[in-house]
Amino acid sequence: MTRDELIKQCCYYKGEEECPFDGVDQDKTLFWSYEETWVNNFKGDYIDEQLT
Helix, strand or coil: CCHHHHHHCCCCCCCCCCCCCCCCCHHHHHHHHHHHHHHHCCCHHHHHHHHC
């Protein structure tokens, strides 16, 4: 998957450099952070191995 394809799967992270929910909603900030980390650290082969 490409970075853009991964971002399309996200509910909170849309490719921003800074979290738009920071200081507004802690839960959304946490979910945004998880998705941002997932997109930016995605290694297709590693994930495929872990899922199988």
